[in-house]
Amino acid sequence: MGAPRYNIHETVSAADEAALSRLAADVSKCYFRAAIPIEVRWGIPSASEADEPKLIVDDLSPEQKHDLELAILAFHHRNYEEARDRLEQFVNARHAEASKLYVKTLQKLRCPNWDVIAKQINRVSTDSLYVPAGSTEVRDGKSVILVHQGLSASIGQNAPKCVVRYVVHHEFLHIHLGTDALDPHPPLFRRFDKCFPQRARAIDWLQAHNFTTIDDVRP
Secondary structure: OOOOOOOOOOOOOHHHHHHHHHHHHHHHHHHHOOOOOOEEEEEOOOOOOOOOOOOOOOOOOHHHHHHHHHHHHHHHOOOHHHHHHHHHHHHHOOOHHHHHHHHHHHHHOOOOOHHHHHHHHHOOOOOOOOOEOEEEEEEOOEEEEEEEHHHOOOOOOOOOHHHHHHHHHHHHHHHHHOOEOOEOOOHHHHHHHHOOOOHHHHHHHHHHOOOEOHHHOOO
């Protein structure tokens, strides 16, 4: 069963907003002995914990290989609309790695139904769930932490507090350790992440509700 679809225009209750702010402040104080480093808000993260797609091209024709190369170049040059258009043929052909890149492209374009398409693609490649529970990214010109609104009580699945605390803690770790996109979860990060109380319960809940976790990604 896939994760439910959430509308990017739907907003959580004021009570949920206040609860998240209190919880984030508590996590920062208890585990980092510091004030909240950046704003934490509800939303639908565009980031993904999935591995970068590998180029498995043995079964492709020379023309398809060329098209895939152009799609990858377009993606890395941030020409996301071109990348999307060039990748569609590979999604239809059930090419797993290109399909992953297609999902990333939809996320970059902030397509409101990217998660629905990702669930369909999961039937081709099931090594990633494609629904991140949290993300640190730029919104409205500033860095923020987004916690997926699917964890909220008002419009989501009312995740236990330990789950939301874990997601916030995970994102705070990225900030405090200064991790980079090429190696987001180095050994030190993983050691700190595993020290979080009730981590196992949080991971189990997230996986059961089709959210990505650090345990889905190979070290």
